[in-house]
Amino acid sequence: MTFYTKAKRRPPRIVVIGGGTGLPVILRAFRQQKAEITAVVTVADDGGSSGVIRDFINVVPPGDIRNVLAALSNLPEIYKKIFQYRFDSQDKFFSGHAIGNLIIAALSEMNGDGIFNAVQELAKMMKVDGHIYPVSNEPLVLNAVFKDGTQLSGESEISAAGKMIERVWVTAATNKRPAAVPEVIDAILHADQIVLGPGSLFTSILPNLMISNVGAAVCQTQAEVVYICNIMTQKGETEHFSDADHVRVLNRHLGKNFIDTVLVNTQPVPHDYLDHQKYDEYLYQVKHDFNGLRAQGCRVISDNFLELRGHGVFHNGNQVVDELMKLTSRPLSWIDDEFN
Template sequence: MMKIGNKRKNPRIVVIGGGTGLPVILNSLRKKNTDITAVVTVADDGGSSGIIRDYINVVPPGDIRNVLVSLSDLPDVYKKIFQYRFDSKDQFFSGHAIGNLIIAALSEMDEGGIFDAVQKLSKMMKTQGNVYPASNTSLVLNAEFSDGSTLAGEAEITAAKKTIKQVWVTTTDGTEPEARQEVIDAIMQADQIVLGPGSLFTSILPNLMIKNVGQALCNTNAEVVYICNIMTQKGETELFSDADHVRVLNTHLGQNAINTVLVNTEPIPSNYMDRQKYDEYLYQVRYDFKGLREQGCRVISDNFLLLRNHGVFHDGDRVVDELMRLTGQMHL
């Protein structure tokens, strides 16, 4: 049954994900009259986040850092400092973003862990809306591949370049992964839940595989909107259609939980992409309207394409305008 969120003046919108896609939507969403909550994955074990996680055993901070900046009202100069990444000449600090180090320090200082630390940092950075880590403890992403083999760790899973059958998350201490009650309350009280855009298996599903998060998503009265990726990804979604993306989400959640899908149908100009710079992206996601409708989805297909620096991205403003229409807030 189609779930339609309440039509209120300032709709409550929860955006769930990670990676580079989440800030794109948040940057545009913060320009509207909305009550925003970002639920951010904590299963990243690559780059600076992974190194910090291994050395001082804190939740990986990279995705959280980017989301804080996307919602911050601080002057640009302060945000640039927070985002500054030391270059290779600095050796000890090489590759680390200042914001990652600050988040790691605060999470060590605060007995409440990363969740409470991020709430304090949100106030310091004057963020519009809430930023909630999906879990208060580090999570390990696990995958089973089509050949029956399994691997643990986001970076290892992506590097394997195998067809993923299913993913799940575990904690480093063996306890049941769980989101804080604030995350669950936000989902249950929302008018609209937005998933993506972002890597299907490594940015979106790690959040939904936390048991109480997945259950809340299935039980909420909010409309659940999936922003489908524009490109397929090497080692994750090779040859996927938009309907395949939705099918994977619904299968992992145990029911047809996706109500509405936003899909880009604008063709990417041939030879536009820099294949060396964006080597993880393969082909444009194939449009399968029949496959989407068979899963009970409302389908919104349009030109959501943004071409920039020989890369392919979602146009955040166009996507958010559509999200606003869905909440009945077309002119906000």
């Protein structure tokens, strides 16, 4: 008698690329799913505690990496709260610094070989479920040319300029050409799905893609490339942008139409809900241009991905991740009804 066993389907390999506050929202939701997650995190941040540490110790800015570590950690909540704690002391050194930032900087200095291995050690200590890869082993500088032809360097300077951005690129503190560590490229090339965002288009997502071997890998991978479009436009960065405009900028920077699928929130933000003083970078809700997306070869998944809390506008991580997981079992030829 012959016995047949049903082969087990391996968990999908999903690479999430970005930075800022949007990335941890998605990663926390992914922890509840059966998937092999790799977070590729920007290293071009130069503001706040990260910027101060970067200036004094000359390490990769740790803030975005710290938030991702906390999002994927399986430690008890009290330990994660300690790791995330930010001093409110009036002391000139401690004020504003998060404990996790100092730990990451200390491990980087102890290892002496850059931040990548330090993050891998810390990930083990924090019982991280998945992989966390700083996109580069050295700090990078974000550069921008604006619509008026002027240029600025430094992510915080660019964000504060309040001028419309034409193009961004990254440079290394050394004279070497910026490059991602091999583990990042390998993860992208062997992924089933690449997720971009959610996050600031020019200052969280593109700094990763502007590293030449990262951009090339994203264009070469057989994985489905999914862009989670922002819900709100941002001052200086994406004023009056539609969802198709966001994708157009991404495609233009990489020189080809590489986005396969776009997740779009269609739930209106209630009038006067957003606290514009607290979230002063946000302007208007992103407009929809499905025809413009179709012209760029994208399929659209449109739904209520909105979460409102504390007079802020966010993506609902669970809703987004549920849709991303469904995509791992759908063929690329599938198009939803909203798109037609």
